[in-house]
Amino acid sequence: MAAQQVPMNVPRNSLERASTIDVLVVDDDTDTIEELVEYLSKAGLTCKAAADGWAALKLLADGFKPGVVVTDLRMPEMDGMEFVEQLRQFNDRERPEVIFVSGHAGFDDAVAAIRLGARDMLTKPIDPSKLVRAVKSAQLTRQVRRQPDPAAEPRAEDTKGTSGMMAERTPGKDLVARKRAALADLRTIRRTRDQYFPSDLFSDPCWEMLLDLYDAKLVGGEVTVTSLGAASGVPLTTALRRMEALQSHGLIVRVEDAGDRRRTIIRLTTPGLQAVESFFESHLGRSGA
Template identity: 65%
Template sequence: MTAPGVNDRAAAPNIDVLVVDDDRDSIEELVECLAKAGLSCRATSDGWSALKLLAEGLGADIVVSDLRMPELDGVQFAERLSRFAEGARPEIIFVSGNAGFDDAVAALRLGARDMLTKPVDGPRLVRAVKSAQLARQMRQHQETAGTAGEEVLAPAERRRAALRDLKAMRRTRSSLFPTELFSDPCWEMLLDLYDAQLAGAEVTVTSLGAASGVPLTTALRRMDELQRHNLIERGEDASDKRRTIIRLSESGLRAVDTFFDSVQSRPKR
């Protein structure tokens, strides 16, 4: 099945995203959002059909799959997907309206890049897909470089990989422990800004405050503290004067870079 509104390139042997969902309305919403971002898509209504398409040679960078599907659920689908050869295996992002902690852990163990909740926020979905595309490129580069005896990952790529690991641990931590035990948002804000800066995305003060998990007044006070320490800076949005853009300052970016470089240079035990 090919959902209405799919990019004209959908019939090509290589696409950006394969959407798998048993709900037609959800497929149309996901495909429309991805197509507007210039991503080529194809859609199917169940995991078996998706596996068949991939086995027949459809090249897809990313699979965006519902977690709850009849016959073959998302985790079972991902488990079968993990058996594909490295070069043919797409990255996977799950979407779900009612995922539990066990589902999230199982998904991460099977290599899922992200878990998004329904109704899916369009910009967040696009960011997740583009981040997964970069991860796939890094994986392919790692395979090629490993064969050629080159350095496996460039510094910026290693930092992104470490950031993804930290985010996965953060999601697991939030599921296991009461949120109030980790209520100060400063470090989480720095990580979110670092992630956005690596992806070339802009973050507004309002969106950073909303994502912090604390009341907006508390988030604003923490932003003031971070700015006093010259770790972040605010700027006016050139396209919308009502919005204030927030980003890591030069010294803040350098500090977070140094943190990741230090973590990655520690010997493994």
């Protein structure tokens, strides 16, 4: 989607004075903004609101740093998709996680949103608890994504201070970061592959589904049937058949969402998780990561 580029070059001193907020809410409907901000504020989250994509970009250029953006899909002049395209100007550590909200989103919209890296797409009228869960899940995802690259970390012997104390290490977080980096590499290979080969040669979505479920497990997120189907890149009917195949092999399980009975959560089973874990342990071992 072509969109006019908005410069995001902010002087360093402006960035240092930047105001960090939990959520930036973007919607052209003032009633919706008030409603969403109220829900999020009651959950203890700090919010800033913008009436459209241009106003949101102005806030970002002025130095506001949201961890999560909750944006309407349909807006005049600059819609939600175009706005999120602009967020790609941020580096990976600074870019906020994105949650779309819409009253008329279709399957194609969900696919486009997932491809832009959106964490979730919520339908109006918004359920407050569902919104808060989605935002907190996105916060956790961003927290993991912002972990330092283990390959760039100094060696232990280089982290000794004048007192001879060693810098505190967090091996558990390092391992999660390494696994998520490996996930990103596999997805990059898939995108590169699709540039040179007909995509229908590699159209079975089972592996992509397992990767998405494993990624969610690493960051403590939840994956619904709808979002998993959208992310698979195949028609929903095909995605549902492949979910049934994965379930018949004991790799995934369906769980009813206790907070919203209209949603069904998909999770890796214990054998499914062990299988994917074993794959990544082997992959990381061979790559020397």
